[in-house]
Amino acid sequence: MACSSDLPRLANIEDTSVYAVCSFSNDSNPQEVNKVTVYHEFRDNTKDISTLGSYLLNSDSLYVNGYHEPASNLQTKPFEFNVTFVITNLAPTASLLSSNSALYKSASSVIAYQLNNLFTNSKINRTFSNCRVLSFSQAKVGSTSVYSICTFGNDSSPQEVNRVTVYHEFKNKTKDISVLGTYSLDDSSLYVNAETPIAVVTLQPNEGTKPIDLNVTFTIDNLAFTPALQNPNSPEYTSASSNVINSLNNLYKNSKIKETFTNCKLASFSSANQGKTKVETLCSFKNDPTIPGVDKVTAYNEFRDNTGKITALGEYSLNQNSLFVNGYQELESTPVIRDGDLSFELNFTIINRNFTEALNDPTSAEYQSISANITRMLETLYKNSSLKDSYRICKVTGLRIGSVKAICMCYFNPSAASEGVTAEQVKTEFATRTNSTHLLGNTYQLRSNSLAVEAKAPVSSGRTEIPYWGIILIVLGTLLILFLIFALCLLIALCLKKKYHGSYNTLQSAAGVYFPHQKYY
Structure with missing residues (x-):
């Protein structure tokens, strides 16, 4: 019914002992309310006897009518926080929602890795264990x-790890709840052991002096990826991270x-692809109005x-194709598709995106975004394959409903390799570099049986090219015709001149017709 306390007593130099009496109505069932159940309820609602409101408790100090459980039993129980959030670029397909599916296992593994990486590199990493x-x-x-x-x-410590500090670390490490690895987040969706989002009250730094943070990502070809590179305590991680950061700092300095x-x-x-290592770094620059800005x-x-x-x-x-700074990558000049190039139509299905009406419109921002991503990923795929010497370009020619069905045309130069490119080679390289047609560019999850590659007719402009010697003959023939026309015109002019030269005579006939010339005064 109620609890009342006696005067606080000194426990030791810094702590205070509290003696309280809690009363329950007399109609309580003895099995329902006894010293053990009261002890357990107190323990479970004070985070294993650690906090009571704003007070910190000694976890080995609780007694209820003399009943006490040794603190050693409590020390084995870890702190667990329920972390819930919404991913906006991961479609909730039936396969994803089924815990037995390959897609569920793949997505849950990737997200758990990102969460573990987030808290391992946070300010509360001292006692962090894992996320699942x-x-x-x-x-x-x-x-x-x-x-x-x-x-x-x-x-x-309860001050070190609680739902507020967990919330803050998640928020700070995901750019204000916007990105988690390759996933985009709903910035109002984060919950940590709470029914509503935690109100975050922070003093914002002056915008004029707030540093500019840029995410710099690239792939190292001669650093083989191993699980040890994800363990901050391993010698491999320590050595590689030190070398990379020192080189980056020297570069910008x-x-x-x-x-x-x-x-x-x-x-x-x-x-990254072929066992290489992808590096994600954060580089900071001063936001000084007196110095030209950095973007x-x-x-x-x-x-x-x-x-x-x-x-x-x-x-x-x-x-060379792996550098991104806050998602920016310098565009290369578009390769020219030439007559005779081999063309192949690729069809595959992306299952972690939903088809929207905007994807029917090639001019829409959504269509252009996913088209650019697929084009870039296909370019990276084939430029790192055995077909890299023959590869020219891939283009998205259409997106269709059914999750998102992508239709692409890829072009290869037949003269760049000793052997011709076949549809089977194009298909094999795609499957090999997407983990058996499961993941394209570490972003798009694919339906494994959706890949189809069909050889199309070689590129032809529909016109016959004239060889250079033919062009020379045409030019010479044209000049010859012009010369002949000029000569003919000149000849006609000369003949006419000769015909009419001296034709005026006073006697116009043998009969001696005389035409008198009258003189007028």
Whole structure:
């Protein structure tokens, strides 16, 4: 019914002992209310005897009518936080919602990895254990709600790890709840052990002095990816991260934007194609109004110009097509498709995107965005394949309903290789570099049996090209005809002149007809 307390007593130098009496009505069932159940309810509602309101508790100090459970039993129980959020670019398909499907296992593994990486590199990483995805559910149209549990060791201080600090770390490490790895997040969807989002009250820094943070991502060709590169405590991680960050810092400190450069920090290592290592870093620059500003384009250009056109960073060899700065990548000149080039039509289905009406319109922003992404991913795929010498370009020619069915045309130069390119080779390279047609560019999840490649007729402009010697003959023939026309005109003019020269006579006939000339005065 109620609890009342006696005067507080001194427990030790810094702590206070509290003696309280809690009363329950007399109609309570003895099995329902006894010293053990009261003890357990107190324990379970104070986070294993750690906090009571604004007070911190000694976890080994609770007694109820003399009943006490040793603290050693409590120390083994970790802190668990339910972390829920919504991914806007992951469609809640039936396959994704089924815990037995390959898509569920793949997506849950990727998201768990991103969460583990987030908290491992956070300010509360001391006692962090792991995160695991428990389920997916449908949120808004085309969006998926993720239900996960993140665990921390029980030796965490309540001030160090609680739902507010977990919320803040998630928010800060996902750019204000906007991105988690390759996933886009609903910025109002984050919940941590709460029915409503936690109100975040922070003092915003002056916008004029707030640093500019740019995400710099690239792939190292001569650093083989191993699981140890995801363990911040491993020697491999320590050595590689130190080398990469030192090289990046030296690059920007000796660049044209060195006056605004602060530092670069490693965000993560992850696996790229063919066992190579993808590096994600965060580079910070001063936001000084007196100095020309730094944006993603200038940061990209300085990286490019100081790495030999994106070929080498310190001791590391780089993939030239792997550099992105806040999503920006310099566009290359579009290869020219020539007559005789071999063309192939590729069809595959993306299952983690929903088809929308906008994808029927090639001029819409949504269509152009997904088309550009697919084109870039196909280019990366084939430029790193055995067909790289023959590859010219791939283009998205259409998107159809059925999740999202992509139709693409890819062109290859038949004279660039000793053997001709076949549809089977194009299909094999695609399947090999998408993990058996499961994942394209670490972004689009594919239906494994949806890939079809069909050889089309070689490119032809429909006109016959005239050889250079033919053009010379035509020009000479034209000049000859013009010369003959000129000569003919000249000849006619001369004949006419000769015919009428001296034809005026006073006597016009042998009969001697005389035409008198009258003179007028």
